[in-house]
Structures are given as structure tokens and as C-alpha cells.
Amino acid sequence: MTEPPAAAPAAPDRDTLDALAAHWAEEVEGTSYVPMAADELQEHLLELAGLVVEAVRAEPPRPEVGAEVGRRLVAAHFTGPSTLERTVVLLADRLPALYGPEVIPAVHALTGALAAGYAATLRDRTLDEQEAIRRAVLVARQHTEQALHASEARFRAMFHEAAIGIGLGDMEGRILEVNPAMTRMFGHTADEFSALTVGELAHPDDAPAVWRLYERLLRGELDNFRVEKRFFRRDGEVIVGHLTLSLVRDEEGRPSYQLAMLEDVSERHRLQQHLTYQAYHDPLTTLANRARFTERLEKVFADAGPHSTRRVGVCYLDLDGFKTINDSLGHHVGDLMLQEVARRLGACAGEGELVARTGGDEFVVLVEDSQGVDRLVGLADRVLAALAPPLRLAGQELAVGASIGVVEQAVTDTTASELMRAADITLYTAKAEGRGRWAVHDPSRDEAETARFTLSAALPMAVAHDEFFVLYQPLVSLSDHRVRGVEALVRWQHPRLGVLSPALFIGPAEETGVIVPLGRSVLETACRDARDWHAEFGSAAPFVSVNVAPRQLHEPGLVAEVAALLDRTGLPPDRLQVELTERALTTDEGAPLKALDGLRAMGVRIAVDDFGTGYSNLSYLRKLPVDVIKLDGSFGEGLREEELYDEVDERIVGTLVDLGHALELTVTAEGVETAAQAARLRELGCDEGQGWLFAPALPAGDVATMLRRGEPLGELTAASPSRPAGLRAGSRPRRRAGPRRDGRGA
Amino acid sequence: MQRPSWAPEEIDVDRPSAARVYDYYLGGLHNFSADRDMAARAVADWPELPRIMQANRAFLRRAVRHLAAQGIDQFLDIGSGIPTVGNVHEIAQAALGEARVVYVDIDPVAVAHARALLADDPTTGVVEADFTDPSSVLDDPVTRSLIDFSRPVGVLVVALLHFVGDDRRPGEVLARYREAMAPGSHLVLSHASADGAPEHADEHRALYRRTATPMTMRSRDEVAGLVAGFTLVEPGIVYLPQWRPDDPSAPLENPERFTGHAVVGRRD
Numbered sequence A: 001m002t003e004p005p006a007a008a009p010a011a012p013d014r015d016t017l018d019a020l021a022a023h024w025a026e027e028v029e030g031t032s033y034v035p036m037a038a039d040e041l042q043e044h045l046l047e048l049a050g051l052v053v054e055a056v057r058a059e060p061p062r063p064e065v066g067a068e069v070g071r072r073l074v075a076a077h078f079t080g081p082s083t084l085e086r087t088v089v090l091l092a093d094r095l096p097a098l099y100g101p102e103v104i105p106a107v108h109a110l111t112g113a114l115a116a117g118y119a120a121t122l123r124d125r126t127l128d129e130q131e132a133i134r135r136a137v138l139v140a141r142q143h144t145e146q147a148l149h150a151s152e153a154r155f156r157a158m159f160h161e162a163a164i165g166i167g168l169g170d171m172e173g174r175i176l177e178v179n180p181a182m183t184r185m186f187g188h189t190a191d192e193f194s195a196l197t198v199g200e201l202a203h204p205d206d207a208p209a210v211w212r213l214y215e216r217l218l219r220g221e222l223d224n225f226r227v228e229k230r231f232f233r234r235d236g237e238v239i240v241g242h243l244t245l246s247l248v249r250d251e252e253g254r255p256s257y258q259l260a261m262l263e264d265v266s267e268r269h270r271l272q273q274h275l276t277y278q279a280y281h282d283p284l285t286t287l288a289n290r291a292r293f294t295e296r297l298e299k300v301f302a303d304a305g306p307h308s309t310r311r312v313g314v315c316y317l318d319l320d321g322f323k324t325i326n327d328s329l330g331h332h333v334g335d336l337m338l339q340e341v342a343r344r345l346g347a348c349a350g351e352g353e354l355v356a357r358t359g360g361d362e363f364v365v366l367v368e369d370s371q372g373v374d375r376l377v378g379l380a381d382r383v384l385a386a387l388a389p390p391l392r393l394a395g396q397e398l399a400v401g402a403s404i405g406v407v408e409q410a411v412t413d414t415t416a417s418e419l420m421r422a423a424d425i426t427l428y429t430a431k432a433e434g435r436g437r438w439a440v441h442d443p444s445r446d447e448a449e450t451a452r453f454t455l456s457a458a459l460p461m462a463v464a465h466d467e468f469f470v471l472y473q474p475l476v477s478l479s480d481h482r483v484r485g486v487e488a489l490v491r492w493q494h495p496r497l498g499v500l501s502p503a504l505f506i507g508p509a510e511e512t513g514v515i516v517p518l519g520r521s522v523l524e525t526a527c528r529d530a531r532d533w534h535a536e537f538g539s540a541a542p543f544v545s546v547n548v549a550p551r552q553l554h555e556p557g558l559v560a561e562v563a564a565l566l567d568r569t570g571l572p573p574d575r576l577q578v579e580l581t582e583r584a585l586t587t588d589e590g591a592p593l594k595a596l597d598g599l600r601a602m603g604v605r606i607a608v609d610d611f612g613t614g615y616s617n618l619s620y621l622r623k624l625p626v627d628v629i630k631l632d633g634s635f636g637e638g639l640r641e642e643e644l645y646d647e648v649d650e651r652i653v654g655t656l657v658d659l660g661h662a663l664e665l666t667v668t669a670e671g672v673e674t675a676a677q678a679a680r681l682r683e684l685g686c687d688e689g690q691g692w693l694f695a696p697a698l699p700a701g702d703v704a705t706m707l708r709r710g711e712p713l714g715e716l717t718a719a720s721p722s723r724p725a726g727l728r729a730g731s732r733p734r735r736r737a738g739p740r741r742d743g744r745g746a
Numbered sequence B: 001m002q003r004p005s006w007a008p009e010e011i012d013v014d015r016p017s018a019a020r021v022y023d024y025y026l027g028g029l030h031n032f033s034a035d036r037d038m039a040a041r042a043v044a045d046w047p048e049l050p051r052i053m054q055a056n057r058a059f060l061r062r063a064v065r066h067l068a069a070q071g072i073d074q075f076l077d078i079g080s081g082i083p084t085v086g087n088v089h090e091i092a093q094a095a096l097g098e099a100r101v102v103y104v105d106i107d108p109v110a111v112a113h114a115r116a117l118l119a120d121d122p123t124t125g126v127v128e129a130d131f132t133d134p135s136s137v138l139d140d141p142v143t144r145s146l147i148d149f150s151r152p153v154g155v156l157v158v159a160l161l162h163f164v165g166d167d168r169r170p171g172e173v174l175a176r177y178r179e180a181m182a183p184g185s186h187l188v189l190s191h192a193s194a195d196g197a198p199e200h201a202d203e204h205r206a207l208y209r210r211t212a213t214p215m216t217m218r219s220r221d222e223v224a225g226l227v228a229g230f231t232l233v234e235p236g237i238v239y240l241p242q243w244r245p246d247d248p249s250a251p252l253e254n255p256e257r258f259t260g261h262a263v264v265g266r267r268d
């Protein structure tokens, strides 16, 4: 290697190359991102600059090196559009300046090759990267589709397996798709469904509102709604469905589909119906019960407007002599009889007629649109005829009779409760007029009057035939619940009507004067029985309290009569108490007062019955010869039970007790039914009590038995502890009205 | 019928994607005309954009090198985009010889591309997931198989959070990642900002509204709020080129023109 090659150019000096590379870097910097630090970049370009300079200065020049330089630029990610331009311009300018004009041809050739190499490499890279990104798109799409399929499959599975019926319809109401749950619910196949429209799923029971909602949904005014409605199955059966209908909108928000979700709630509905049935039916006879009857009757009135021409009627019937059958043949036979009667009644009733059992042996047939009394009378005749053939029960033939009260009125003329009151009285009239018949209520006539008249007419004979008997209800000391006295209560053993309570016949007896002989007879019986007790129990024997009517007080001989009676029976006068109503006492006439004075003078005690129910001035008590006041049972109602507790009642009772005691009177409470009530009354200072808690009205023999036992009556408890004072004061209506429940009607 | 919300979104190459637009800015060729059109319109309005993107990518390179120098050899790159040039595993492996990297992106095309590119590299993995659902990122089997969260990890959210609106509570999401990171781990974050060039910001946001990932620019203070809980590495929150430049002596003209905040924080 002694002879250097003639054309070998001098090795390019390092400084010149460095400057060229720096210049180059400056030119191309920022045309694209090259992942190198500045010094790395310069290093890279220095290498390329070395190649370029060597190539143009070689003998012969090697311009093809330009292609390699172009390739390496692209490889380093010099991909920006201006990189090539700037490189070519730089080399064409700088190389001749550095190495003289003789390199110009070589530079031209080299930059040409560089541009070609750059372009070819960039083209390949572009094709590669475009292919890569397109493949990536394809792969991603595949993934997306798979995911879509998977989610669609999940959706399908959900649609298929859902226990709830799902259906899709278009905006014309055509049914496009339904899931298997829906087909099962309806018994239609999916194909049969597609031939249906939503409108065909209507049911005659649908409320008009349902279809109005549907219209609004179709118009896009509503996005969804829920209803419970009936549907027909393919087999004609009815199902009850809980339907949620939703509107599906397209991307622009236009209604495009309707989506139905339907849950079959028939089972739940049936259960509900069953419960409702139970609430409204009599389990023994399966007839409607009183609640159902009352509801239907009230609905008749509620539905009728003030100008309604609607008429309503009832046949109210009660079996004659049912109690005797029940008592003599047993409840089982009684029940069979009620069932058979119910069956026959049911057969009599026609369209629009509801048969109900409203009580023990009471039935009613309601005719909701009666159009005249004839229909009711016809019905009553049919009922009587139906009951006429004897019943074969438990191997024997039994006859059953019934009395029927018929009422038929315009709805606007009466109310539900008035109608039933009229029916009650009319039934009673029918019974009083002889059993096995019907009576029609006549608004122009006072039915109660008729009934009374019928009874009035029978009273004198009844007294003559001694159809009355006396029961005794104990009066106990509230401090120890031991018997102090008994109240004599009269009953009428009516030959046809059975046992009648005084409420039914005392009024007519007073009006007709029959009360006088009747009262006398009761007084006599009571004194005899009391005398017997006195004979057996001595000072432990109860006094007897006998009701005396105002009419009796007016009888001039009353005092003498009583004196003679006491004498005759040997009953000590202090064992007799006479009960009068406030009304009897507050007459201005002198005779009654004189009679009272006379009785008192003998040692007979005087009690004011039903104290507190009259309108009288309390001050009369001071002037009158009275020993005892009996508080009406209605005052004690508010003390009966915790949940009925009424503070006002309590204060009134307390006040009356205090008033009585101030006048040195004994205070007796009537209508005591619960131990809590008794305890409360005792705490308020009440002396005596009377009511079901202690004993009902008993025959004289039972009273003796009771006295022989000598036990306190009724549960004896302390007053219930701290009651939140005033907690419920005024929060509940007073119950002053309502039936008396003092047990005397028993 | 409409696409139900639970069905995946369709892939529509006529709609620009942030990942591909970004690739285009960097001189990449993994993009479609819709992406280039959008980029061209953006550049017409804001000529510095390509330089800003390059500055962002350069920050990422410097930050990864810095982390590698701290001995961090596992990286979770969330919002990694199209693997174009200067990817995290290349930088880290160049520095350390060996490193494991998991790339995460929400863009199915970017993910598919990354998978194709990295299929043969057992030290890298790709996960398609949404940053705002941390458990889908952290509990992915690919993540679990490559990254050991008991050791320091580098978590990268570079040029990502401006695609996460306030309604998705990026600060709270970041805190969830922080809890998963062992002490000594680092967070690398860059974020577009309107601070330096407010005149361009609105226009730019408007362009991104057409993509699947609209933009939310945040101020320096807001970025500071996002990284609360990390100890900031010197120099704290700065403009992109100012974060530990390769040549600290080289003059930087108007760094604020590179409107983007850069920050690296350490989990102590």
C-alpha cells in the first residue's frame, strides 16, 4: 500500500462533517417525530453525512449510495413530507460549497438516488402501515361483531328464558315478535301471534282509560304505562295480566316500536278473589254474607243520582221455629236445615237478585232494580212455596216455615238503613200476623204501629193466660262483686212468636193500660221469689228491684197494694226496690210523688232507672224521695276496653257518681261488660254494677243456685294502670247513640 | 332497532379517532383520510400542533428513561394509542435490556394493532379497557401476569386525561390507581392545556367533539389537583419541553407555545 490510489479523495475532515450534520439536523428537525435525543439524532445524521461525502468524492463517484441514505432516513422515521425536500436542497447547496463544483454531477446523481430510495422506502412503509392498520380495523370489527353476537345471544337467551312475557309490536299495532313465555301465557304460537294486532288483545272488561293510554303512547305522548287487565287465551279462558307497555324510539326520537312486558297475575288474582269471596260469603251456606249484602245495597243507593228513577226491593225472611229445631235436634241438624234453605232460596232467585244470609236464621233477597212491588211479592210467594215441602234432614222429615218482610221503594225515597229498618219491622209484622206469610211494607202506614197494635190486641189475653214470666239479673257490689240485689225483668212467652223482650210490649202495655195488671203480677212474682231467697239466705239474700211504670204510680191503690203484698209474702220492705224512669219522676202531678213518699215511708227503696238519659234538670234529685241512681249503660261504654277508652265518658261518670254521693245516693252502673270497665267504675266510686260481666238475666231457680254457691261474680281486677291522660281525648266521636247493651234484652 | 347501550359500538373508519390522528401528527401512516382531514383542519388553525405532539412524545421518552434510571422495569401505559415510533417497551428495553410493559387503550383498532405488532413479544401485553374503570385495567389477567404490583411500577397517563371529562372524576380514578401502586412507583402524566394558547383552544375542542373521545383542557392548577397524593419529581409541573430536557443548555424559545403540562410524581 505504498502508492495511494490516484483518485482517492482525502478523508473528509471531522469538523466539516460535524457542521454538515448539524446543519442537516436543523433542517429536518420537527418534520416528523424521531424517537431520539438531540445528540443521538446528530450522531445518526453524522453517519449519513459521512456516507454522502464519501460517495460524491469517490473516484468514480458512487451516487447509488444516495438510495441507502434515503432508506435510512425513512427507517429513522424521517417521514415528514418536507424531510426529503429539505435534505435534497441542503446537499445540493452544501456539498459543492464544501468540495468544489466538480462534485456537482455526482451530487445530482446522488440526490436523485436518495429521493428514489427515500420514496421507495416510504412507499413500502406506507403500504405496510396502511395494511397493518386496516388489518387492525378488521380484527377489531371481528371482535366487535363477536361481542355483538355474544351480547345478542345473551339478549336472545334473556328474551327466550324470561319468565315474563315479552312482545314487540310496530306502530301499526302489528305484533312482530313474542317470547315463549308470551306464547305459553296465551296458548298462541308465535306465528299465530304475528297474525294478531295489539287491538285484538282487548277484553270487554277493559277500562276505557287503558285504550286511551295506548293511543297516547302511540302518539308518542307517553313513554310507558302499566295496567292490570284481562286477556283472552286462545282457548277462550281469561287470564289477568300485569302489563307494562313501553315506547321504543329511534335515534331521532320518533316512536318506532312498542314493547310489551306481561306478567301473568291470574293466580294472584284468583287468590285475591278467594279472599274477597271469603270476606263476602257465609261459609255454611256459601251464600253472600251480611257484609256483601250491605255493600251491594249501599251501592244501589250510591250509584243512583238525585233524579234516579231506580227502585230497589228486599225480601227479608226469618225461619219460624228454627231455634226449637236447633235446640231439640242439635246444631248439626240446624246447620243442615240452613244449608237446605239456602239452596232452595238460591233456586228461587233470578237475574239481578242477590240471596244473602244475614244472621242465624235470617236471609235476605235483594232485588237491585225492582220496578214495582209485584216482582217482590212474586218472589216472596215463590220463596214460601219453595220452603213448603218438608226437608229431609238426617233421616227425618222436617217442616220449615218462614215469615217474610217485603219492602220495595224508589231509591230516592229512602236510604239503605231506612230500608232495612222497614224490612225488619215488616218482617215482624208478618210474624205477628201469623207465621208462614209475607207482609208488604206500606210507607203510608206505620208498620211499627201495626206491629204494636197486633201485640196490643193480644196483650189482655196474654195477661189473662199468664203468658209472662220473670227473670232476674244480679246487681253486685263493685267492691267485691258479691250479689246485693237482682232486677226483675219481665218476658212474654208469646205462643206464636216465642219469647218477646219488654222493649216490644211494654210500650203497648202502657198505652192500653195492661201495664197495671201486668205490673202487679210481676211485683207479686218478684216479691214471692225474693221472700224465698230471704227465707233461705237471711240477711245475705238479695233485694229485688222491680220496674214500675208511670201508669202504675198513678193508680191510687199502689201503696196499699204493695203494703199488702209485703205483708202477704213476708218480704221485709228493705228487700224491695222500685225502679222508675226519670220521666215518671219528673211529672208535675202530685199523685206519683205521694205514692213514692208512701213506699219510702214503708222502707221500700226508690231507684231512678236510666239515669242521665232524660233531659231533666238534675236539681229534681234533691227534692225527690230517691235512694239509688242507675247510670245508663251507654255511659260506661267508654270505660269498657282499653281501645274504646274515652276520657270524656270517664269524666261524666265520675261527675255523676260524685253528684249521687253528694246526695247520699247509691250509684249503680248498668251495662257492665268487662272486668276493666268494672275496675274503672269501682275506682270512680260507683257502688253497684249490673251487666253481662256478672250475669245475664236468670230464672229464679238459677239465682238460688248462684246464691248457694256464694261466689263473687265476674272477674275482679284492679283498674288498669296508668292510662295516658288525654291521649285520645276528643279524638274519637262519642258513642252516645247505639243500642243499649245492658243485657236486659237478653 | 337502536343499538342497545350494552352492545359494543361499531367501528367506523369514517369517524376520526384520537389515536390515529395522533399517529398522523407524529408522522405515522397508521391513519385514514378522515383522521388526516381532521388533523389538517386542526393544523390549519393551529400550526404548532404537530410540534406539540412531538414534544409530548419526546416527554414520554425522557420520562420513561428517567424511570428506567430509577430502576423501574415494569410499565402500565394507559391510553397508549397506536404503537408507532418510540414505544415504551422500546425505550425501556433499550435502557434496561429487559422490561415488561402493558399497553391499555379504549380504542379497539389501536388495541388490535398493538396486539398484532406485539404478538411475539412475551414481555409486553395489550389490554382493551377504559381508564375510568380501574379494576378492568388492574385486574385484567394480562396486567396481572406481567406486572407485579408489590414492586414499583411506572404508570403512564400521557396525553390521556384531556379525554376524560370531569363528570368521570379523573382525580378519584387516579387515586384508585395510586392505591394499587407500591411505594417507589411513578406516575407519568401529560395533559393538554389552553393556558399557553387560549385562542386555539375552543376550535380544537370543537374538532375533537366529532371523535369518540371529546376533549377537556385543564389548567395547571387543575393538573396539580389530579396528581395530588403523589410527590412531584423535579421540576414539578412544567410545559412539555421543559421537563428534564436532553440538553439543558439548549435554549428553549417560548416553551408555553407547547401548550401541554408535563409532570412525574412518585408514590411514597
Ligand SMILES: C[S@@+](CC[C@H](N)C(=O)[O-])C[C@H]1O[C@@H](n2cnc3c(N)ncnc32)[C@H](O)[C@@H]1O
Pocket: B018, B019, B022, B056, B057, B060, B078, B079, B080, B081, B082, B104, B105, B106, B107, B110, B129, B130, B131, B132, B157, B158, B159, B160, B163, B164, B213
Ligand atoms: C393522544 S393518544 C396518547 C398516546 C400516548 N399515550 C402518547 O402520549 O404518546 C390518547 C389515547 O388515549 C386513548 N383513550 C382515550 N380515552 C381513553 C380511556 N378512557 N381509557 C383508555 N384509553 C383512552 C385514545 O384512544 C388514544 O389512543
